[in-house]
Amino acid sequence: MSHTPTRRNLLRAAGVAGAAGLAGCSGRLLDGGDPPAPSGGSGPPTRETPLYQPWDRETLRGETVSGGPGKDDIPSVDDPSFAPADEIDLADDEVVFGYAGESTTKAYTQRVLVWHEITNDVLDGTPVAVTYCPLTGTAMGFERGDTTFGVSGRLVNNNLVMYDRATDSRWPQVLATAVDGPRAGDQLREFRLVWTTWGRWREAHPDTRVLTEDTGYAKRYGSDPYGNYNPTSGYYGGGRPLFDSLDEGWKEALNEPKRVVIGARTADRAVAFDKPALRDRRLLETDGGGSGDGFLAAYDPALDTGWVYRRNGAGVTPTDDGEGWFEVDGETYSAGDLPLERVYAFDAMWHAWGGFYRETAYVA
Amino acid sequence: MSREHETAAGRSPAAVVATAVARTRRGLLAALADPVAAAVLVAATAAYALVYAVAVGDLGRAAGGTGTVGGDAGAVSVTVVSAPVTRGLSGEGVALVAVGPVEYLFVPATLAVAVAIGLLVGANLALSALAWRRPAACDISPASGVAAGLPALLSGTACCGPLVFIALGLQATSAALTAIAWLRPAAALLLVASLLWAGWRLDVQSSAADSPGKMLSGM
Incomplete structure (x- = not known):
């Protein structure tokens, strides 16, 4: 099997730096969902190492547009409730965003998050925000400290712009960087959410708990205003993004705006692995500039996801069984446990990734 | 014949509007007294509210x-x-x-908007029905009243942004978003204008609600 990657720089220009009591009826009263109160503190904690940020803040502020709804018109879930897997009636092909930590395993359903975009929760004792942007197909986890995040109602590059309720600073989700407000320039601590399906997640984590529809809000969960993932249709299935991209150079590499890539960025670069290609080939690698360095993505068929690592010269080959096992220096490892430095990565629509990271490598 | 029954020529805009409002009021009172026209009013209002609820995803x-x-x-x-x-x-x-x-x-706010616009559509159709029911009166096409109610159906829902763009596969712009925000008030204004026009053309004496109406202008 050939593992030769295709790498293309999108743009090489130097550019900008960086009632219920009826007979036979059922009724219930939803608690919570009160309007969010300002939270104290100085805002969310910042990451220790810098994150690739190819746009200056002034440009990003200028490119930020109203998405239609106002601030908090898309309400975050601030008091989420969860149920064990065997108490939830959820189709196997429902999209969920999974977190498996030291002592906590949870699945956040896309059908709920599409109406809220942010859930403020606590995972393994750490206050976090689980976020989802339907227009860019991105699910990302952030530490939030003693504040909570809300939906500003504004978008940049079609991406959710969050705000923290301590300082009202504005944080585009994918960039994980404040572009406006007192915390401008600060970057968030991220954690991985696995974009997968309920059936796969439950199989892998039978002890998982699942976000329920008891959010405190009355919504038509299950009626996705943007389209459908089962099968993929509507906005998710194709066509152009809703708003212009920050940069349109991504079309040169691949003019399929809604194609899913698994994107990773470090301090100085970004790379996108084509997810359908990764499914087919199980291993994708960047060329590393001939130094043996670079990145690789290993396909995990159990969760239908990819894990991204720094290659560091290691020889990695998939085993022949197609079960998501890889040989590294004579030893066999699962896709999610290679003995390499794992890099934070997440699923994204190609237009969103390419729009933000115009000099990204695209590997297919 | 009162001064109201004169044509608009040579009168001030305010006087024309006042006359149209007075004639529309009489027309609507007559429509409410007419069982068929009243039924049209109620049915159209309910139907519009229903379609609106579907259109906005409620x-x-x-x-x-x-x-x-x-x-x-x-x-x-x-x-x-x-x-x-x-x-x-x-x-x-x-x-x-x-x-x-x-x-x-x-969603009470959405329902209120739907019923308000639905009432305007229903009133337009009720006047059309009244004209149809009264042979002495000239026809008033219901098309304009119905058409004027359509823009509001495209205004989308307050929760999820410009869904019409997604439905139509169009690219959204700031200008387009601003236009979307004006669809509901625009629909209401068009419906009021259409209603006043219909009331102007169909002048029904309130004292003779069950008698044939008379077309007094623009014939």
Whole structure:
């Protein structure tokens, strides 16, 4: 099997730096969902190492547009409730965003998050925000400290712009960087959410708990205003993004705006692995500039996801069984446990990734 | 014949509007007294509110498979948020009603808009029905009244942004978003204008609501 990657720089220009009591009826009263109160503190904690940020803040502020709804018109879930897997009636092909930590395993359903975009929760004792942007197909986890995040109602590059309720600073989700407000320039601590399906997640984590529809809000969960993932249709299935991209150079590499890539960025670069290609080939690698360095993505068929690592010269080959096992220096490892430095990565629509990271490598 | 029955020529705009309002008021009172026209008013209002609810996504097929196992699976379920009055006033949905395969999200603000615009559509159609019912009166096409109510159906829902762009596969722009925000008031203005025009053309003496109406201008 050939593992030769295709790498293309999108743009090489130097550019900008960086009632219920009826007979036979059922009724219930939803608690919570009160309007969010300002939270104290100085805002969310910042990451220790810098994150690739190819746009200056002034440009990003200028490119930020109203998405239609106002601030908090898309309400975050601030008091989420969860149920064990065997108490939830959820189709196997429902999209969920999974977190498996030291002592906590949870699945956040896309059908709920599409109406809220942010859930403020606590995972393994750490206050976090689980976020989802339907227009860019991105699910990302952030530490939030003693504040909570809300939906500003504004978008940049079609991406959710969050705000923290301590300082009202504005944080585009994918960039994980404040572009406006007192915390401008600060970057968030991220954690991985696995974009997968309920059936796969439950199989892998039978002890998982699942976000329920008891959010405190009355919504038509299950009626996705943007389209459908089962099968993929509507906005998710194709066509152009809703708003212009920050940069349109991504079309040169691949003019399929809604194609899913698994994107990773470090301090100085970004790379996108084509997810359908990764499914087919199980291993994708960047060329590393001939130094043996670079990145690789290993396909995990159990969760239908990819894990991204720094290659560091290691020889990695998939085993022949197609079960998501890889040989590294004579030893066999699962896709999610290679003995390499794992890099934070997440699923994204190609237009969103390419729009933000115009000099990204695209590997297919 | 009163001065109202004169043509608009040579009169001030304010006087024309005042006359149109007076004639429209008499026409609507006559329509309410006419069983067919009144039925048209009620049916059109209800139908518009229904279509509006579907258009903005408040009414539709229940997706199912959403609750916890062993949860309510009866033919009817009602879920109400806490503090519904406060939250209803702020524009939020306050209750989700599921009846068999259909569910309805009760958003008081949205329902109020739907009924208001629906009443304007219904009033337009009621005057058309009244004209049709009275041979002495000239026809008033219902088309303009119905057409004027269409823009509001494209205005989308307050929760999810410019869904019409997604539905039509169009690219959204700031200008387009601004235009979308004006669809509902534009529809209301068009409907009021259409209603006044119909009232101007159909002048019905309130004292003779069951007598043939007379066309007094623009014939």
